[in-house]
Amino acid sequence: MDFGTLIDAALSSALGPQAIVFALAAIGLNVHFGYTGLLNFGQAGFMAVGAFGLAVSVTTWDLPFWVGIAIALLATVVLAIILGVPTLRLRADYLAIATIATSEILRLIFGSVEAKETFGGSNGLTGFSTTYKDLNPYNSGLDLGVVSFSRNDLWSITVGWSLVAISCLIVWSLMRSPWGRVLRSIREDEDAVRSLGKNVFAYKMQALILGGVFGGIAGIFHVLKQASAVPTDFNTTFTFYAYAALLVGGAARVLGPVVGSILFWFIIAGLGSFFSQATSGTDPLIPASIMTDTQASLVRFIVLGLGLMLLMIFRPQGIFGDRREIAIDGR
Amino acid sequence: MAADVSAARAALAGVPNEPGASKPDPIVKGDNIVRTFGGLKAVDVEHLEIQRGVITALIGPNGAGKTTLFNLLTGFDEPDSGDWAFNGKKLSNVPAYKVARLGMVRTFQLTKVLSKLTVIENMRLGATGQRGEKFWSAAFKSLWSAQEDANTVRADDLLARFKLDAKREDFAGSLSGGQRKLLEMARALMVDPELIMLDEPMAGVNPALKQSLLEHVKSLRDEGRTVLFVEHDMDMVRDISDWVIVMAQGQIVAEGTPQAVMADQAVIDAYLGAHHDTDISEIDVEELETEAEAELAAQSKETPTHD
Numbered sequence: 001m002d003f004g005t006l007i008d009a010a011l012s013s014a015l016g017p018q019a020i021v022f023a024l025a026a027i028g029l030n031v032h033f034g035y036t037g038l039l040n041f042g043q044a045g046f047m048a049v050g051a052f053g054l055a056v057s058v059t060t061w062d063l064p065f066w067v068g069i070a071i072a073l074l075a076t077v078v079l080a081i082i083l084g085v086p087t088l089r090l091r092a093d094y095l096a097i098a099t100i101a102t103s104e105i106l107r108l109i110f111g112s113v114e115a116k117e118t119f120g121g122s123n124g125l126t127g128f129s130t131t132y133k134d135l136n137p138y139n140s141g142l143d144l145g146v147v148s149f150s151r152n153d154l155w156s157i158t159v160g161w162s163l164v165a166i167s168c169l170i171v172w173s174l175m176r177s178p179w180g181r182v183l184r185s186i187r188e189d190e191d192a193v194r195s196l197g198k199n200v201f202a203y204k205m206q207a208l209i210l211g212g213v214f215g216g217i218a219g220i221f222h223v224l225k226q227a228s229a230v231p232t233d234f235n236t237t238f239t240f241y242a243y244a245a246l247l248v249g250g251a252a253r254v255l256g257p258v259v260g261s262i263l264f265w266f267i268i269a270g271l272g273s274f275f276s277q278a279t280s281g282t283d284p285l286i287p288a289s290i291m292t293d294t295q296a297s298l299v300r301f302i303v304l305g306l307g308l309m310l311l312m313i314f315r316p317q318g319i320f321g322d323r324r325e326i327a328i329d330g331r
Numbered sequence: 332m333a334a335d336v337s338a339a340r341a342a343l344a345g346v347p348n349e350p351g352a353s354k355p356d357p358i359v360k361g362d363n364i365v366r367t368f369g370g371l372k373a374v375d376v377e378h379l380e381i382q383r384g385v386i387t388a389l390i391g392p393n394g395a396g397k398t399t400l401f402n403l404l405t406g407f408d409e410p411d412s413g414d415w416a417f418n419g420k421k422l423s424n425v426p427a428y429k430v431a432r433l434g435m436v437r438t439f440q441l442t443k444v445l446s447k448l449t450v451i452e453n454m455r456l457g458a459t460g461q462r463g464e465k466f467w468s469a470a471f472k473s474l475w476s477a478q479e480d481a482n483t484v485r486a487d488d489l490l491a492r493f494k495l496d497a498k499r500e501d502f503a504g505s506l507s508g509g510q511r512k513l514l515e516m517a518r519a520l521m522v523d524p525e526l527i528m529l530d531e532p533m534a535g536v537n538p539a540l541k542q543s544l545l546e547h548v549k550s551l552r553d554e555g556r557t558v559l560f561v562e563h564d565m566d567m568v569r570d571i572s573d574w575v576i577v578m579a580q581g582q583i584v585a586e587g588t589p590q591a592v593m594a595d596q597a598v599i600d601a602y603l604g605a606h607h608d609t610d611i612s613e614i615d616v617e618e619l620e621t622e623a624e625a626e627l628a629a630q631s632k633e634t635p636t637h638d
Contacts, residue, residue, distance in 0.1 A: 170470065178461045178479065179469030185445045185456050191407065192443035196457050196522055197431035198464070206466050324502065325447045 457521025
């Protein structure tokens with residue numbers, strides 16, 4: 001067992017671009033679900049729209065990079081409005097169904113053969129990240145001993161964590177304001193808020209747009225860090241990993257989604273490395289009669305699921321949550 | 332202010348005690364309000380007027396349509412037909428939040444406090460016209476902090492008045508049922524309403540707290556607000572209301588001063604029961620049974636049997 005490799009794998013996932021994507025997506029979900037109580041199960045859809053908004057603008061339409069970014073963000077706003085108008089007047093569960101359906105529809109459209117000219121089919125699009133790469137000021141990668149990052153990853157980490165920091169700052173400054181108070185009140189009881197003269201629909205729409213834009217940023221960052229936009233990346237698992245990260249860290253806490261996704265990826269990559277090492281080689285730690293190396297990559301999800309269950313049982317508020325808030329459930 | 336109240340009451344003295352009577356200075360005026368749920372006509376109000384500056388009670392048996400009428404008037408439900416006006420402004424198809432902004436604020440039968448917000452946050456939410464509630468100015472504290480401070484002062488005054496100041500920093504979800512009623516009423520006052528509509532303010536409140544709630548409701552009138560409340564507690568209706576409207580099966584069946592309404596035979600039959608004025612422990616069960624039997628015997632004589 002090589003613990004150096006294990007720690008390197010765990011840390012480079014937890015601090016690297018992968019965790020950043022989920023942190024950004026989970027920050028958006030925190031605005032939706034944590035603060036406003038909107039059950040958005042289609043964050044992957046917002047990410048896909050952001051990602052393909054950029055990729056299509058730059059690669060297919062030959063527009064400048066920054067115009068592409070603007071189009072991508074605008075596209076997520078439009079998606080939020082299209083989704084919100086029919087569904088935000090309904091009960092929360094309808095939004096969940098509509099969003100998960102929308103994200104699947106979007107993924108299938110982006111990957112469809114008919115739209116191959118525009119979206120690149122199942123192979124997706126490449127060649128839109130030149131400007132992003134050219135901005136890289138680093139000359140070489142970074143080796144910290146326990147963990148090392150390549151030159152590209154180092155640039156992505158710089159950009160990514162800056163985006164996370166800015167997003168957290170925005171969420172913090174909004175949620176301490178009376179505007180944030182209205183959102184939290186809507187989560188508790190819509191009718192009470194309405195009876196006090198607040199336009200609940202407008203607030204829900206603003207929250208959906210804000211969280212959707214964070215999701216869009218996550219999608220843009222995801223395709224920039226890997227220099228390709230592939231439709232299959234944006235499946236529903238993406239959304240649910242982001243939810244897991246949010247709940248681990250603690251919903252309705254500014255840093256909850258960030259710490260949650262760092263921890264989520266630390267554990268998932270650490271476990272992955274552990275099981276793959278434990279089952280490989282001529283004399284594996286875990287004999288092949290118990291587990292083969294192909295099974296090992298799946299076992300980490302079983303262990304992770306078990307861990308999530310234990311967390312929900314013994315610390316339902318997540319790491320940052322307030323136990324007192326969970327204790328109050330009677331209305 | 333006190334003079335206003337007696338003037339408003341005096342004005343009611345000339346109003347005939349009949350359903351749909353017109354009042355000298357109505358704050359709410361409605362016509363032909365109908366709401367059906369499937370085949371059931373939950374509300375079917377021909378004409379309704381609520382006098383400004385007094386306490387009006389809305390009573391009636393369960394399922395009479397009182398709460399539905401509340402929901403319709405405040406925009407929480409849409410009627411099949413009918414129109415009504417608040418201060419002369421037509422309110423058909425006006426959404427609930429706009430109704431509240433106009434100065435017509437309601438509370439709920441099942442109290443709706445925001446459990447995971449503190450008591451003071453619940454109160455601050457009630458303030459209207461907050462700059463900090465607009466998305467683009469929310470992120471900049473300097474734009475709204477002065478207004479927030481002013482609202483907090485007002486909220487603290489109200490909390491002190493409703494004796495909730497000790498609970499200021501507690502989660503609203505940790506309050507008792509009675510305290511929630513108080514908080515809901517105090518929060519509604521943050522909107523500074525002209526007409527406050529209380530849906531069963533006494534339900535589930537202990538007798539001691541009931542007494543102080545009564546005083547609070549009276550104080551609302553004394554500071555110049557109009558109060559409309561739904562209640563089953565007849566002591567409260569008798570004690571504090573200036574006018575009583577009785578609903579049964581969706582319609583207004585009687586109206587008048589509390590004394591007049593409680594003496595009305597139709598109201599006694601439909602809602603109060605013949606012994607509404609006696610303490611339940613003092614009622615002679617045997618006597619009641621003989622009465623009931625006599626009544627049944629009389630009925631069977633009237634309706635011929637078919638066998």
